Amino acid sequence: MKSIKLIMLCGLLLIVSCKSFAQKQNFDVISYTLPKGWQQQQNGGGMQLSITDKKSGAYAIAIITKASVSSASANENFDNDWAKLVSGTVQVNGNPTISAPTKENGWDIISGGANYTDGGNKGMANLLTATGGGQTMSVVLMTNTKLYQNELSLFLNSLELKKITPNTTTNASTSSSTQTNGSSIVGLWCYNLLETSGYANGYPQYTAGYFRKEYLFKKDGTYIFRTKNWSAWTKEILFVYESGTYVVHGNQVTVIPSQGRGEWWSKKDNKTTLWGSRQKASDFKLEKTTYTFEIKYFSGSNDNVLYLNPNKSTQRDGVYSQDRFSYTARDIDKSPIDNPPGFKVGL
Structure with a gap:
């Protein structure tokens, strides 16, 4: 070039x-x-x-x-x-x-x-x-x-x-302007951040840790939100589960939680794929929240990305800093988050 x-x-x-x-x-x-x-x-x-x-x-x-x-x-x-x-x-x-x-x-x-x-x-x-x-x-x-x-x-x-090309730009803008109905938001939307300990010689130094969040919006108007944080710098795993209903009006979606909980779990053999035992409850509150949402398709990476803007910080999504929270579409059966052993909804 x-x-x-x-x-x-x-x-x-x-x-x-x-x-x-x-x-x-x-x-x-x-x-x-x-x-x-x-x-x-x-x-x-x-x-x-x-x-x-x-x-x-x-x-x-x-x-x-x-x-x-x-x-x-x-x-x-x-x-x-x-x-x-x-x-x-x-x-x-x-x-x-x-x-x-x-x-x-x-x-x-x-x-x-x-x-x-x-x-x-x-x-x-x-x-x-x-x-x-x-x-x-x-x-x-x-x-x-x-x-x-x-x-x-x-x-x-x-x-x-x-x-x-004009079509590439149109695809991105069309996705955000027309996919604002209830069916467009249906699916699994994931956020995955790999943990680093800094940089050396220009290289990010990855730990084994990760920070994951996801929304599953179902066709029946219900949703599930989950978080799993496995950090190399903490002794325990954070797990959050929330469920409820959602309503879409134009380019806004309101999530109405009915139940939810946060938990700290011990690690097992210090492996990121294993769970230890439940240690204690984590602070977690149910927050009815209305988001302005936008969906964009990017041909370069072949990704659909969901942007949620609550215009405030929520415990569910994290600290808001004048920016939107982004979640990438994944197949329903390819969630990067697994439930703890023996987990039962409502307990």
Whole structure:
């Protein structure tokens, strides 16, 4: 992609050849080629490409994030991702130098870079964000050496975003504007956040922990809400179960709980898939809540996403910070949450 190449290579200043590249690969809304000898690993949030010289400690990292829903501007998305993906992981020396924004395949592209310090390492960090069709994605580059600059340059030359067509944007907006009846919200909607302990050399350090929430809206007008939090930093597992009825009026849904409870359970063998024994009740209150809701379809990730906006914090969803809570559609039989052993509704 010429735009990306011209924008981001200005920080690398390289002349390269294409001999060290393999076949092009696809990830979410972007395609790329993996440099020869590099390792790649996919997680829930994106794809990580890296290479390290064990003798010298030199490294280079490229992180491709999965496209996510965004109604923010291209500049806002860059600022947000710079704070989260760059300055939130390493000590950046000053504000990023921003290149002139460009547009490619329907995406608004902004990039910038700055020097950073990571412990005893000093290097260069570059961030590219692409915004379009109600989505945003980013590419992060970090390196503490000139050893891998050829590979980084070739990688950037290979990047190509999927073209956003009028139909792609229409699909996203149509989903949010027309799917606001009772049947559109029926189904299983899940939220899953993997726990991290911080970052090292630009890599998120995942624990085994996770934080999960889900709504199951049934055709008969009843719903079930569940939470399961398994954190590496707590001794116990939090489990929440709530059920009741819901009513849809236009683009608003009101949940009316009839019963619910929160519990703390012990861990068993410190395994995330096992339950120990019930320890105690957790504070939990039943809250009748009206949400403004919106459903969007994203062709890049092939996901339907439900946005719930209560305009306030709820114990059910969590702390509200002027943003919507998002839940992704899953098959009814593929819930990531399991009930504790011997669990019975109403007890």
